[in-house]
Amino acid sequence: MQSSFFRFISSLLLATFVSGGAFAQEAPDKFVEDLSSKVIDLLKSDKEIQAGDLKRISQLVDTTLMPHVNFERMTALSVGRAWRDATPEQKKQLMTEFRILLLRTYSNAFTAVRDQSVNMKPYRGNASDTEVIVRSEIVQARGEPIQLDYRLEKADKAWRIYDVNVLGVWLVQTYRNQFAQEISAGGIDGLIKSLADKNKSFASAVKS
16 A cells, blocks of 8 residues: 555656645645645546546646646756756657656556545744745555655745655655666667657557
8 A cells, every 4th residue: 555655646746736826825734735635535536537547647637736746847856967968859858758657657556545634744844935845644544654745846926846755765866866877878868768668668558
């Protein structure tokens, strides 16, 4: 179950939440609490998602999550220093393939949501902070609560997530380590090709 929720929460960040939207003026911990509760409620009630409909999962990510995620920053941090030397077209391709990879890799975890709820930890930031960490946990009917921390930035009065920590593992650092090996072997184009190949292999496996 913990593995499923690592995937579930990572999926939420594919994302990929709304600039100037309903959560824009809230404190960061309230923003995370409201958004987490909203997503969990949607997953519990959506039969298509529970059945594993990838198209419906993608819709949920795009409409409910992506507006609240700085996905460009998430991708840039995951790629590391090589991001600065990438062309605009390469950056666009990296973001596209990274999103697809995350969506396809973690899509099954969306179907695991049944009786979970979010419990917020005390927030110790200041009102003037523009970069914060918000700590929470996912409470389950069975099993221990799952640690879940977020890195957020504030821009244009709206909070956006750009990294997540599940059970002590930060998503960005995990992918940075993986991507560094690909970049070392084949540069940015090599990483793009590797991501695209993985996405194609996954798509072929689903169809077969």
